[in-house]
Amino acid sequence: MIIRMDAPGDSYPTVDYRDLAPQEVAPADWRDHTMSRERLARYLEIKVHHLVSERDWKCLRVVGRHLPTAESSRYEKRDKLFNWQRPTAVRHGNELVVNCYPGRDYVYHYGLILATYLEMTNRINTRVMVELPEADAARLELSRCTPEIEPGTVVVVGWGLDRIAGVSGWQAGDGYSWKVRHVAGRSVCHLGFEHSIWGDVAGRVVERVYQLGASAVVYVGKVGALNPAWEPNTLLATGDSSLVDGKLVHWRNYFGAGNGARRGVHVTSPSVLLETRTWLEEHIDRQFVDPEIGHMGLAARTCGIPFGYHHIISNNLARNYPADLSNERDGNVRFRRDLLLDQISGEIYNNLPAIKESNDAPR
Structure with missing residues (x-):
């Protein structure tokens, strides 16, 4: 995945990932991360939707679609007024579709979370695909x-x-x-x-x-x-x-x-x-x-x-x-x-x- 900022003059730049077609996300280099393996694993565990661990999925598909009516994660922090709503999920055959608020950075970030979590837990047979939203979606x-x-x-x-x-x-x-x-x-x-x-x-x-x-x-x-x-x-x-x-x-x-x-x-x-x-x-x-x-x-x-x-x-x-x-x-x-x-x-x-x-x- 290529990340580039396109900023002519003083206009507000949008992140240009060049290709909006579905793309597979590789795990982050967690062995070189500034957090220790133990702490990074704990960080990921509280971010990953609980349905990810329900079974061995063929594919986790992360999309930029705000769908709060889908199944929410049981790890959501419901004890606060704001910033508690996390990506929701929908089962679709052998795929789990994960719905993120339609920001390109957020979809990419959550795809990285899933891909890295799967590798760190030795679940390497599940692919993680992201479908980035259009620039104006947010x-x-x-x-x-x-x-x-x-x-x-x-x-x-x-x-x-x-x-x-x-x-x-x-x-x-x-x-x-x-x-x-x-x-x-x-x-x-x-x-x-x-x-x-x-x-x-x-x-x-x-x-x-x-x-x-x-x-x-x-x-x-x-x-x-x-x-x-x-x-x-x-x-x-x-x-x-x-x-x-x-x-x-x-x-x-x-x-x-x-x-x-x-x-x-x-x-x-x-x-x-x-x-x-x-x-x-x-x-x-x-x-x-x-x-x-x-x-x-x-x-x-x-x-x-x-x-x-x-x-x-x-x-x-x-x-x-x-x-x-x-x-x-x-x-x-x-x-x-x-x-x-x-x-x-x-x-x-x-x-x-x-x-x-x-x-x-x-x-």
């Missing part, structure tokens, strides 16, 4: 997202929103909810999705909320650190640049210079499974990695609005710490992250007065 799906966003609103999307804005008072849409607060004379819309907005889908979210009236977008989430000194779940990260397909992208940062978050150049990677030790050596002069930030920053730059991410450093690729992506549900990890989310909340609201009125003009 944009079309997000056109159904219609929260009430008045012109000039700062939109906060991502993870931990129920901690930032509270668990009550949310208005429900179809697969999403939003909550508006007025702080420092500004309207702030917190927007959360039940499904994942992985990779390129996140850029489409920025486009969508801009169309609805957003004057700035803030993304709250979790990011991997490439600096071995940065311990997970103790520090925050922010910045104004990302490496997207080898090209450095800059944007107007919502967050100023006066906070305690670690700063640096981010790398946008479509899948955690690609983050091997070899990959790390190639990006050792960068500071952070995740699948969404570069897409969102570039979309915001194209729309002409500020964008900022304020993320918890959730794992470290350059050094083994007790906490990583395999044990995120641990009680102590969740406690530490709640404290950091409170810091993020303060930074979001403290920066509201700095958003210039020139961004509030109706479109």
